[in-house]
Amino acid sequence: MRAARRPPASPLAWPRRRRRRSRRVGEAAGFLARPAAGEAPPFWKRKTLAEMSREEWESLCDGCARCCLIKLEDADSGEILFTNVACRLLHPGTCRCTDYPDRKRRVPDCVQLSPETIGSLAWLPATCGYRLVHEGKALYWWHPLVSGDPNTVHEAGISVRGRVVSEDDARDPEAHVVEWAK
Ligand code: SF4
Numbered sequence: 296m297r298a299a300r301r302p303p304a305s306p307l308a309w310p311r312r313r314r315r316r317s318r319r320v321g322e323a324a325g326f327l328a329r330p331a332a333g334e335a336p337p338f339w340k341r342k343t344l345a346e347m348s349r350e351e352w353e354s355l356c357d358g359c360a361r362c363c364l365i366k367l368e369d370a371d372s373g374e375i376l377f378t379n380v381a382c383r384l385l386h387p388g389t390c391r392c393t394d395y396p397d398r399k400r401r402v403p404d405c406v407q408l409s410p411e412t413i414g415s416l417a418w419l420p421a422t423c424g425y426r427l428v429h430e431g432k433a434l435y436w437w438h439p440l441v442s443g444d445p446n447t448v449h450e451a452g453i454s455v456r457g458r459v460v461s462e463d464d465a466r467d468p469e470a471h472v473v474e475w476a477k
Pocket residue numbers: 297318319320355356357358359360361362363419420422423424425
């Protein structure tokens with residue numbers, strides 16, 4: 296299973312908006328697959344999320360870490376704004392959780408992604424592998440399952456590497472709203 300951070304139940308200090316977190320799905324299993332001529336389509340094209348093995352499920356995460364960023368939700372309109380403020384447990388270079396086994400204790404609003412919940416998580420970025428497969432869309436060329444290289448998600452500028460600030464250092468997430476993390 297993968298994990299993500301859900302919106303906290305209580306509004307934070309700034310008016311009309313409440314904070315959301317999301318993230319992440321476990322740590323990638325490095326399950327790379329490229330179809331050869333005449334072979335069956337790869338698993339993500341022929342299986343539903345619920346039909347995937349644990350290894351296949353884990354490998355569907357591209358490692359972008361966009362889901363580990365703080366989101367703001369307008370309490371009235373429901374509009375979700377994305378920020379470049381990262382969860383305190385996210386490593387800004389590797390884009391991995393620094394304490395995945397103990398994350399639920401340290402970050403209570405970090406939630407597990409599952410085939411059952413993906414469809415209801417509107418704050419997952421449009422590029423998320425789980426969201427794409429759930430919506431019947433193709434994975435992008437830079438997805439490690441397509442490229443065969445876990446670095447392409449960084450090289451393509453999709454991951455959050457090098458462009459986030461920790462929530463411990465960001466006083467006002469509203470000052471950190473960005474468009475690129477959608
Ligand atoms: S693909 Fe990106 S947004 Fe989706 S779960 Fe993995 S790290 Fe998060």
